[in-house]
Amino acid sequence: PLVSMREMLNKGKDEGYAVGQFNMNNMEYVQAILQAAEEEQSPVIIGVSEGAAKYCGGFNVAVAMIKSLMDSYHTTVPVAIHLDHGSSFEKCAEAIHAGFTSVMIDGSHMPLEDNIALTQKVVELAHLHGVSVEAELGRIGGQEDEVIVEDAEAAYAIPSECDQLVRETNVDCFAPALGSVHGPYKGEPNLGFDRMEEVQKLTGVPLVLHGGTGIPTKDIQHAISLGTAKINVNTENQIAQAKVVRQVLDEKPELYDPRKYLGPSRDKIKETVIGKMREFGSSQKA
Numbered sequence: 702p703l704v705s706m707r708e709m710l711n712k713g714k715d716e717g718y719a720v721g722q723f724n725m726n727n728m729e730y731v732q733a734i735l736q737a738a739e740e741e742q743s744p745v746i747i748g749v750s751e752g753a754a755k756y757c758g759g760f761n762v763a764v765a766m767i768k769s770l771m772d773s774y775h776t777t778v779p780v781a782i783h784l785d786h787g788s789s790f791e792k793c794a795e796a797i798h799a800g801f802t803s804v805m806i807d808g809s810h811m812p813l814e815d816n817i818a819l820t821q822k823v824v825e826l827a828h829l830h831g832v833s834v835e836a837e838l839g840r841i842g843g844q845e846d847e848v849i850v851e852d853a854e855a856a857y858a859i860p861s862e863c864d865q866l867v868r869e870t871n872v873d874c875f876a877p878a879l880g881s882v883h884g885p886y887k888g889e890p891n892l893g894f895d896r897m898e899e900v901q902k903l904t905g906v907p908l909v910l911h912g913g914t915g916i917p918t919k920d921i922q923h924a925i926s927l928g929t930a931k932i933n934v935n936t937e938n939q940i941a942q943a944k945v946v947r948q949v950l951d952e953k954p955e956l957y958d959p960r961k962y963l964g965p966s967r968d969k970i971k972e973t974v975i976g977k978m979r980e981f982g983s984s985q986k987a
């Protein structure tokens with residue numbers, strides 16, 4: 702069934718695993734993610750960025766696609782449709798009215814007080830609709846869609862500010878930027894685990910780890926042990942998909958039917974998602 706993230710993340714935090722947010726880029730992603738979740742009997746979050754929604758034809762198209770594939774597949778596991786890096790109150794409202802069950806409001810580029818005020822406004826509307834909310838503090842490096850953060854600007858969240866934001870907004874989960882990066886890492890990631898522990902102790906809410914691509918398993922496990930209950934993955938699926946498309950087209954230059962290269966690459970996305978679900982510990986937790 703379609704649900705908000707609230708229950709699945711609280712359960713993950715209590716039982717010591719994380720639920721994956723897998724971003725959709727087109728229909729094949731939705732198919733692969735839903736198939737993986739059902740096979741693994743895992744709760745799942747389908748991340749929809751504003752850019753991906755635009756590519757598909759709008760928030761309503763993304764929702765319709767996810768819902769109708771869930772019908773066709775007779776999906777039994779909990780699925781959340783989550784706005785990834787929502788850029789404004791208006792965009793969050795639009796997503797909520799289109800049927801999203803969860804939204805992220807990303808006010809991380811704003812001064813703390815403004816971020817809090819904006820997040821409060823989104824929470825007020827979202828909770829009225831039973832929709833969960835994720836907020837962010839600090840800056841996650843790298844690029845995702847139009848969100849670009851230069852290395853010099855990427856900053857670790859300050860625990861006391863995180864505590865204030867969570868307390869004053871009543872968000873359901875929280876993403877403290879602690880050295881993770883969107884896209885591939887240049888070298889090993891350097892995650893701020895001390896601060897993560899402090900943020901967890903202060904806030905008590907399930908934490909979110911963005912930039913899940915390329916984080917070593919030991920760091921994933923460490924983050925989960927410190928209250929991380931949601932891990933976002935996009936680039937890793939994109940790389941896996943692109944690799945198969947290239948391979949198929951290289952091997953058969955005469956091939957033109959998209960089903961012949963998007964089909965096999967869809968299977969690769971599914972395989973990648975299953976691997977993450979097992980790594981995050983969410984398999985068999987539906």
Ligand code: G3H
Nearest residue numbers: 884911912914933935936
């Ligand atoms: O919000 C989405 C994620 O943080 C994705 O990060 O593309 O590095 O896996 P990633």
Ligand code: ZN
Nearest residue numbers: 845911912933
């Ligand atoms: Zn992110």
